[in-house]
Amino acid sequence: MPKTKTHYVCRTCGGVQSRWMGKCPDCGAWDALEKFTESRAAATAPGSLAESWAGVVSGEDGDREGAPATGIARAVPLNTVEAIDAGRTPTRIDEFDRVLGGGLVDGSVVLLGGDPGIGKSTLLLQAMGRLAGAGSRVLYVTSEESAYQTRLRAERILGAGGGGRADASRGHGAVASDGPSTDLDNLYVLADTNLARILEQARKVRPRIMVIDSIQMVYKPDVDASPGSVAQLRRCCTELVYLAKLSNMAILLVGHVTKDGQLAGPKLLEHLVDAVLSFEGDQHHAHRIVRGIKNRFGTTLEVGLFEMGEFGLREVSDVTGLASTRATERPGAVACPVMHGTRALLVEIQALTAPGFLGSAKRKTSGLDPNRLAMLIAVLEKHGGLRLADQDVFTSTAGGMKVAEPAADLAIALAIAGAHLNRTLPAGTAVIGEVGLGGEVRPVHQLAIRAREAARLGYRKLILPEAGESLELEGVRIERVEHLQKAMTELDPASGSGAGGGAKTKKS
Secondary structure, eight states: OOOOOEEETTTTTOOOOOSSBBBBBTTTTBBBBEEEEEEHHTTTTTTTTGGHHIIIIIIIITEEEETTOOOOOOOGGGGOOOOOOOOOEOOSSSHHHHHHSSSSTOOOOEEEETTTTSSHHHHHHHHHHHHTTTOOOOOESSSSSOHHHHHHHHHHHOOOOSEEOOGGGGGGTTTEEEEOOOOTTTTTEEEBBBHHHHHHHHHHHOOEEEEEEEGGBBBBBTTTTTTTSSSHHHHHHHHHHHHHHTTEEEEEEOOOOTSSSSSSSSSHTTTTSEEEEEEEOOOTTSSEEEEEEEESOSSSSOOEEEEEETTTTOOSSSOOOOOOTTTTGGGGGEEEEEEEETEEEEEEEEEEEEETTTTTEEEEESSSSSSHHHHHHHHHHHHOOOTTTEEEEEEEEEEGGOOOOOOHHHHHHHHHHHHTTTTTTTTTTTOOOOOOOTSSSOOOTHHHHHHHHHHTTTTEEEEESSSSSOOOOTTTEEEEEEHHHHHOOOOOOOOGTTTTTTTOOOOO
């Protein structure tokens, strides 16, 4: 009987310890170590279930294009390695393909995470429906719903009708139609949680793309642990990655998030997969954002924009609702072009100040970095002449967009100053710039892309840093500022009449 080895794995950072401790010595997380027991025989054969593909790839599956040949790996000189052009399969959803880098790469593994009910299954089912309609064979494995529930969702978002029924000849839970042939004949559905049975059905169906929804519910029978545990996640994900490389199949995994908003077991899965995508948004709002966190085949921090509707997700290619040109006519609202990957998006940054208590003033933010906010408030007090120590300051971004780059510093500062002084920027004004601790306005990267996007959306005045590349845009007035105080003079004093017009400032 093979010997077993027991160690403890941190579910936060993935660190391995020889004994249990209340606090992880690597990342400092409390009560994060979980017991992981693995036999030595299993440890030396991570792809034992996927080995059934070896005969299929080498002999029986000779018609599979691009399938890697099996055999013993040998070290070779780097200059003798042949370059292979990895094929991509576009999902025919432009915003999703943008984040993926142009489509799904053959043999890659993609992890998609998000809050429950945010629309992960809807997005993947729409993408798989379009792929199946284009002729690609797809296997959709649902571990949380029945095949019939998946069929009902497909009828709603894909318009797949025809009074179909489950046909055992197409695999367990595979959807078939006893009416006329539809575009979804290549979309197979499997409702199961056993990894061995899932791989067996994948071997029979031989899809080009497989979806596992979700990886937390899938278990490996020979692992003595409950589904969703560190041991099951590591073994199941390793098995699927091995299968993807062996069979040249693209695999998409759906992952849950923790109460902190992080992907469950992030360090255990992120280094195993090729791409990690985060599906963000508020369930009470229609806008959704797919953000690329890691991508071995494309750029990171790329975003795709969607809007949830009655019949699924709709692509939003031209985002004008996040920042309207008339938004800056309100005190405390400033438009700022921010970069997400290679894409510039105009985001409306909002601020509100209210009388608070000295020594216990609130600093709350939504969509912005709270540490950056505290620094900008201190700069406004020291170099902007504002008294904010007894003011509650609230900031947010319109539409749920998250902004973390320093290029939005000047817009945040002017939004806070405008809210406190009850002043506004001229209509159609966009602001770009990083603010230093001395109040200086520093240049930002990709300034020309930001400025052109603002001009395209109708902004006719731009407040930019003094230093940086020169720009000339037809019909756009460019105002250069080198210090925060000069930027604050752009706030219209005529709009200060009202309740907030008597805001106190420090006496020089």
